[in-house]
Amino acid sequence: MATQTTHPASHAETGKAASIGRQILTQIQFELLLTARRGENVLVTLIVPVMLLIFFTSLNIVPAVNGSPVNFLLPGILALAIMAAGMVNLGIATAYERYYGVLKRLGSSPLPRSGLIIAKVISILILExxxxxxxxxxxxxxxxxxxxxxxxxxxLAIALGTITFASLGLAMAGGLRAEMTLAGANALFLLFILIGGGILPLSHLPGPLAAIAQILPAAALTQALQATMTNGAAFPASALIILAVWAVIILLIAIRTFKWE
Structure with a gap:
């Protein structure tokens, strides 16, 4: 009778994968706890988007979709909230963790660089x-x-958008100084508010600028959400594809370039 043997290396690899998984879960809990303790994070990610939604809906200065401005604004405000949580809050917080040596201490732990990035992205998905x-x-x-x-x-659009903008924030935090990340994240956020199509429709922009905006992740996320949250809208294939491509590219860049110190 033939006996089946298991190679010791496979046990080692399985044990290592399980260990990394536990480390990622622990890091996710740590990230969520830190987020809850930062008052400014709670303000920007949870309160400001609600204020923007109420303000612009009450003014009735945006296009009405199916009879109500909220049908146009809600997808756009959701897109802005995703950008704020991932690119701005996570990027800036991680940059200063790197500046103050927190990431250096994490770098000496068994948690790999990719594990840290995955944990931070998942924590943002939970927040979203x-x-x-x-x-x-x-x-x-x-x-x-x-x-x-x-x-x-x-x-699906929310998940892709969160991965894209969280990875963008981490890429800046891992490759730039904290001050540069602070300035760059806020500048990009302002740019994406103006040309992302969430509050000001892309049709209101000059033709060349609207064409450029169409291939950027902010407009792709906004258009994907607007289409998927509206009855009778065409399937947003191009927007989802653009967003998915950005998600993969920026995530890979963040993993390859992220530095602990």
Whole structure:
């Protein structure tokens, strides 16, 4: 009778993968705890998007989709919230963790560089889930918004957008000085507000600028959310493809260039 043997190396590899998985879960818990303790993070990621939604919806100065401005604004505000949480908050916080030596200490732990980045991206995904619940709740309670379109495709767009902008924040934090990350993240955020299509439609921009904006991740995320959250809208294939390409490229750049100190 033939006996089946297991190679010791396979046991070692399985044990190593399990250990890294536990380390990533521990780091996710740590990231969420730090986020909850930073008052400015809570303000920017949870409160400011709600204020923007209420302010612009109440003014009635944006296009009405299916009879209500909230149907146009909610996807755009969700996109801005994703950018703020991933690119601005996570990027700046990580840059200063690097500046103060926190990342150097993590670098001496068994947690690999890719594991740290994955843990930070997942923590932002969890935070984004809370943002979606709050913003959708406000839109439903105050403005009678009702779910429309394809929730699953909208969740896909949110996940791709979060990976893209969290990776962008981490790429800046891992390769630039803290002051440069602070300035760069805020400058990009302002640029994406202006040409991302979330508050000001791309059709209001000059032709050449609108063409450039179309291939940037901010407009792709906004257009994907607008289409997937609207009944009868065409499938946003190009927007999702552009967003997915940006997500893969920026994530790989962040993993390859991230420095602990």
């Amino acid at each position: 889930a809370l943002q979606v619940i709050i913003l959708v709740g406000v839109a439903m309670l105050l403005y009678g918004w009702k779910p429309a379109g394809s929730p699953l495709l909208a969740l």
